[in-house]
Amino acid sequence: MTIHAHLDTFHGLPVRWVGLDPATSSAAPDTVAWRVAGAPYDEDEPTLQQGFEELLGRVDPTRIRALVIGWWGPGWEGMRGDIPVRMLADAAGRLPALEAIFLGDIVMEESEISWIEQDDITPLLDAYPRLRRLEVRGGTGLHLRPVTHAALEVLRFETGGLPASVVRAVGESSLPALRHLELWLGTTNYSGDSRPADWAGVLDGSGLPALRHLGLQDSEIQDEVCAAVAAAPIVARLESLNLSMGVLTDTGAEALLSGQPLTHLTSLDLSHHYLSGPMIERLRAALPGVQLDLSDIQQVRGNDWRYVAVSE
Structure with a gap:
């Protein structure tokens, strides 16, 4: 099974791509899931961070309920998952209504699932105490610390190997x-080293x-x-x-x-x-x-x- 298509719905909302069509900014901010991403193969296109700032400048960020985060850059160039995590955590004060995050809407043509470079995602849960849904694709470099979170209702990890x-x-x-809890445990070849304990x-x-x-x-x-x-x-x-x-x-x-x-x-x-x-x-x-x-x-x-x- 391979993942060839980007999300078209998330958190019960249609996904809209920032920058793909300027008309998408006319949508009410709380009626869609906003997708931001860098361009995998075109250095002249906006980066993930630039796309994110474009979104926050186009629509009222206080009404955004759901975000889908796509490509942030190749891991072999040091572009790890700490980039989107820090970006989102730093913007928490500007996104008081945010309920759902999909981190890593990256398809095979951009990166194989086990080549997606993640990082510690705990800062997202710390920064957004009202978050109801967190979904993560890719397990390489993925970290999580034990947390207490009163609002989270859905937690999903899509990986070819989920670290123990x-x-x-x-x-x-x-x-x-x-x-709802979903763990794709994967194989030891890709860090899926968990066992019954x-x-x-x-x-x-x-x-x-x-x-x-x-x-x-x-x-x-x-x-x-x-x-x-x-x-x-x-x-x-x-x-x-x-x-x-x-x-x-x-x-x-x-x-x-x-x-x-x-x-x-x-x-x-x-x-x-x-x-x-x-x-x-x-x-x-x-x-x-x-x-x-x-x-x-x-x-x-x-x-x-x-x-x-x-x-x-």
Whole structure:
């Protein structure tokens, strides 16, 4: 799976590109998600920072609810994710209504997902105590410190490899309003080095009392993820569970079937999997009232190779 298209909606709002069409500035500031980005291959085009200042000069920044941050520059030239993080954190006083940030709306033609150079994103949560949604694409160099944040409702990480330190920080945070958590765990080749002990804080759920959707996805050890989930305290209060995109085999599915009941779930996503036909039928028979996604059946390739959906 590769990401070829930029976002066209975010936070329930249509995305509008700053600078692409001057007419977009006529939109009411709180009715769209504003996208700012540098030009990946044209040094004569405005930088991310210039585009951001253009936005704040065109529309009333006190009414902006959602921002989508695109390309900020190549990591091999030192253009790391601290650039947009510092830019946004420094502007917090000018953006009192900001509710949602997507950091890294970068497609394959600009950078592979695991080549996106991120940094410490904690300053965003510190600077915006009213933020309700934070979504991040790219895991290289990504850092997060444990935080207390009363307003955050959605937290998503799209990566080909999510560092274990970030997973632990989420589990050690206090996020009383968080309803949706999605972690693309990825592979060790791209810093996805988390293991069951690192997921324990999330699966215990003590800092996530409102959580109703959990995604632990895209793991090369998806069977171990399933075994941990099968006994996790947080599962009993979830409405939906996403264990898709990884190297899921009959071993992981057996762990789910042998663990705590999952019949209370509205949906269970196991798509992109390596399950056998008999195991697929067992899952369907065991979870008749659950919306079960078993699509995207994978085939084992030469030398018994299995792949996650998103890595490089």
